[in-house]
Amino acid sequence: MKINNTPKLTLFHCLNSFEETASMFDGCEMKTVKMACSSMTKDVHLLRAFEAGSDAVLVLVCSDKGCRYAEGSIRARKRVDYVKTILDDIGMDGRRLKIFNTSAKDYGSIKNIIQNTILELEIIGPNPALNHFN
Amino acid sequence: MKTFSHLHENLLQGKFVVTGECGPPRGANKAVIDKKISLLKGYVDAVNVTDNQTAIVRMSSIAASAHLVAAGLEPVMQMVVRDRNRIAIQSDIMGAYSLGIRNILCLSGDHQKFGSQPDAMNVFDIDSVNLVRTVRDMREKGKDMSGFVLDVAPQMFIGAAANPFADPFEYRVIRLAKKIDAGVDFIQTQCIYNIDRFKEWIKRANDEGLTERVYILGGVTPLRSAGMARYMNNKVAGMDVPSDIIKRMDGIGKKNQADEGIKICLETIEVLKELTGVHGVHIMAIEWEEAVAKIVEQAGLK
């Protein structure tokens, strides 16, 4: 199913892995959630982002070895994997949740990640739990 | 002294005995049993009849043993505690005795996880040591486990298994002693390929005076192929096939591997015959009963 409206994305990120720049969010409606550390990534928040209407959710964390708080990135990845299985189980398609290791200065690659996600949504389709009653 | 079975009698006379093995069929086909009987009769002193071995559902060991009795071949009825509680166990022992079965081998049983029906609930109400004691108490005291005096109490020759190749090694002799204390008359061991470890185990048993209190039959299984050697080493619980045996099988052309397996088996039997404390050999030719006659003849045990 093609997305007719501008895709909605939510981006969770730790302080050190993302910094907003101009034109970074071209082509999508973006909501960002800043976390002191990626270890604060919680399963319920990821799910609620989808409940709030996101078509895709991105989690940007530092490299596994570059985490200032030792294991934050690893924990974040495990939780993302867990939520992906829930999304798959309920037919929401776990591919609409993604995690990347980035650093705040990687403007180019972060922009690529976002643009690729928007492109991929053309295949995956919009959030299937949207626009229905409830 | 009272003898409980022909196997017992032969051991009492100091004969180096031979027991074989007969796995009942996966079905009710008596002809399978008859064929195995014809291959084994005249070559062995008694034949173990397995009890749903590897937890694969088969004709019951009691029924198959009864077929052997009827054919004039003495069975050693195997009984596992995996599938029966103490009520069924005692009842089956009485039934077996009434059918002319005179030897019993008391086992824990392979876990059902590896069997054909892993969803089954296991029982393990009593363990194999307590099974030995139960049969012994029936025989010596004439009572069932509740202390009820039996009209005719089963008088069976009691066996158990020992695995010298399982860990922890130090405990293996203690466990043997425990089984002897519980009343076991004879022991059949796990298949011997690691002869050094077996020698160490039997030495410790001799040192503890255990081999004077129990008959020990060393277990052997002729290897049919190098693949089987590898499979047994890797997949069968509690089995120890040393790498030089596997190498030796690997070094032989596929066509001649079975002959080599028999050769290894004969060499093992030669060693066992000379060992103090070993009173016989238990040949487990798994679905290869034809090999038994050959082994017995070539080993000069007929």
Add this chain to the structure above:
Amino acid sequence: MITASQKPINEIIELVEPYKKVLILGCGTCVKTCFSGGEDEVAVLASALRLSFKKMVRSIEIEELTIERQCENEFIQEASSGIARNDAVLSLACGAGVQALAKQFLKEVVLPGLNTTFIGIQESPGIFTEECSGCGNCSLAIFGGICPVTRCAKKLLNGPCGGSQKGFCEIDPDTHCAWHLIIERLTTLGQMDNLKTYIPPKNWNTSLSGGPRKLIREDHII
């Protein structure tokens, strides 16, 4: 603690499908500790169910509540108004909690959201192991504090079977052989003589074989 794991979400969806309003009721004691039925798990399950029903274009109202313990009537009372407001309760408690609710609310539908697994401990972060079968007749004193009834796959009381190899159980190369552990520990304690002693058949009458068990403390009955 009593451990449990959440039922597959699709099984839960089938369970709650007939109802319009469902209370997901968490339990803040054992199952919270093993990450299956505490407040956090209630929130995740509620969110997943809402998403799933929206996707199916089905309507469901979900209320979330977690109480301290579902196996005690005092705490259960805190859930009574929530239960009254809904068509069904999806309990994220062990089987005891589910049944305690069913006993208290005779006319309400109570559904289990968890599969209760065992009495165990958290051996290391995220790994829970079974330690006790509640057999009603503890022999840990002679076995060096390691229970063969629970931790030996064959419940052997007189030593290891022939499948114990290199310290592991024949049924699973990742499971320690309980008997290996017992022998190691008794060796350390200098109590190996315990194992030379014959252990008679266990009296299972105190375990589940005797039917549902009851604990009576006369001094607490008014």
